[in-house]
Amino acid sequence: MARDTLRNFYSRYEIFIFPVIKFLLALITYLTINSRIGYMESLTSPVLSIMAALINAVLPPGLIIVFSALFIVLHIYRLSLVCAALTLMLFIILFLAFFRFAPKNAITVVLMPLSFVMHVPFLVPMCTGLVGNPLSSLSVSCGVVVYYFLKFIVDNESVIRNPGDATIAEQVTSIIGSIARNKNILLFIIAFSVIIILVWLIRRLPVPHNWTIAILAGGLVGLMAVLIGAIAMDLEVSVFSMIFNTILAIALGFVLQFFLFSVDFTRTEYVQFEDEEYYYYVRAVPKISVSVSERRVKRVSKASKVSRTP
Amino acid sequence: MLDEKRVRLMTQMASYEETDGRKMIPVTTWFRSDYVGFNMVKSALSITIVYVLVVGTYIFCNVEKYIADFYKTDFMSLLRRFLSIYAVVTIAYLLVAFLLYTYRYNKARKSVRTYQRALSLLLTMYHMNE
Numbered sequence: 138m139a140r141d142t143l144r145n146f147y148s149r150y151e152i153f154i155f156p157v158i159k160f161l162l163a164l165i166t167y168l169t170i171n172s173r174i175g176y177m178e179s180l181t182s183p184v185l186s187i188m189a190a191l192i193n194a195v196l197p198p199g200l201i202i203v204f205s206a207l208f209i210v211l212h213i214y215r216l217s218l219v220c221a222a223l224t225l226m227l228f229i230i231l232f233l234a235f236f237r238f239a240p241k242n243a244i245t246v247v248l249m250p251l252s253f254v255m256h257v258p259f260l261v262p263m264c265t266g267l268v269g270n271p272l273s274s275l276s277v278s279c280g281v282v283v284y285y286f287l288k289f290i291v292d293n294e295s296v297i298r299n300p301g302d303a304t305i306a307e308q309v310t311s312i313i314g315s316i317a318r319n320k321n322i323l324l325f326i327i328a329f330s331v332i333i334i335l336v337w338l339i340r341r342l343p344v345p346h347n348w349t350i351a352i353l354a355g356g357l358v359g360l361m362a363v364l365i366g367a368i369a370m371d372l373e374v375s376v377f378s379m380i381f382n383t384i385l386a387i388a389l390g391f392v393l394q395f396f397l398f399s400v401d402f403t404r405t406e407y408v409q410f411e412d413e414e415y416y417y418y419v420r421a422v423p424k425i426s427v428s429v430s431e432r433r434v435k436r437v438s439k440a441s442k443v444s445r446t447p
Numbered sequence: 448m449l450d451e452k453r454v455r456l457m458t459q460m461a462s463y464e465e466t467d468g469r470k471m472i473p474v475t476t477w478f479r480s481d482y483v484g485f486n487m488v489k490s491a492l493s494i495t496i497v498y499v500l501v502v503g504t505y506i507f508c509n510v511e512k513y514i515a516d517f518y519k520t521d522f523m524s525l526l527r528r529f530l531s532i533y534a535v536v537t538i539a540y541l542l543v544a545f546l547l548y549t550y551r552y553n554k555a556r557k558s559v560r561t562y563q564r565a566l567s568l569l570l571t572m573y574h575m576n577e
Contacts, residue, residue, distance in 0.1 A: 230497050233493040234497045234540075237489075237490070237493060238543075238547060272547075306507060306508050306509075306510060306511060309507065309508050313504070313508070406462050406466075408458055408461035408465060409461070410458075410461045417457065419454070419461070421458055421462060
């Protein structure tokens, strides 16, 4: 019943669903950037964020990353020119070295820092493992680096704003050194890559309930990887938070499984072509099967005029 | 007179051209060696820019040290070290690029093969009508 409702809803409003999702994602991203590192006041206006998100709603999703990078660099430029230059360099390096291998998954670079901010970082690797491929781990790793880079800037805002007698070279060395020494980055890159690759491998296995096994195994192995890594690297990690995260990630995995198997994402397509005789303007609508429970049979007979639903 | 079967086939082909085919068909217009080679050149260019940025930042951070020890520093060995690291990084990166683009080319060929079969079928239909 729920599946059919969902399917009907999707087929009815599919033209609006993706633009609305892109708009909401872009809006949440810009508002989060503004609230966390809103150093340039002229950019923090919600109207500007809404306008940028509206543009993103009709453009390809990859442009959310470009707009976000622009917002981030401009905000940090207000704080420190050196930091802004380093941020720009980081984005260029990530773009040139990694994004070109997995441009489809680039949106996870935005989703990963967002999920860290919302304290649910396990959700993104679980979802990318279920719908992506092992190359998604590159985008997720880039997202982890971006998050910890921005976190460092927020945590050390006053020092960056007033560097004292430190030269530009000393400032750059200090920032890069702090980022390179941050073991959390390595820990989460390894743990998330393990989740993505494991989930991807298991869900492709030709065994019954492969998706369920993949979700459970990914969640549990990811949790173990974080806990063992934290002990090995001598890092402080909240065990309860990680367990909560794992449960949430597993739950989301099952929700995603339900959506992916219930809704036919083949869209209604409008195609045009021609041959020697005709021009064809075709609207191809995917077939929707109606479940038995929704079929109503009304029987009318002389003996009893009762309607019933089997 | 409209041939319903032909229209259905043409619709499927047009739909493929609009979706997966948009990326897959252009890939197969290349020879495998040209496609992989061209993308490896692009990858080499990308990794070179990244390496120049990283080394540039490293030199910028240590410029004062190098100026202070100008006569003691062996710049030739430093250059050799930078070049050997560059060679190792580039070879590793290009190997990954080679594997990835070969895989993508094979995948595209496989995907387009079905489309080409449909194209031949369509031509046969036209010939039969004539």
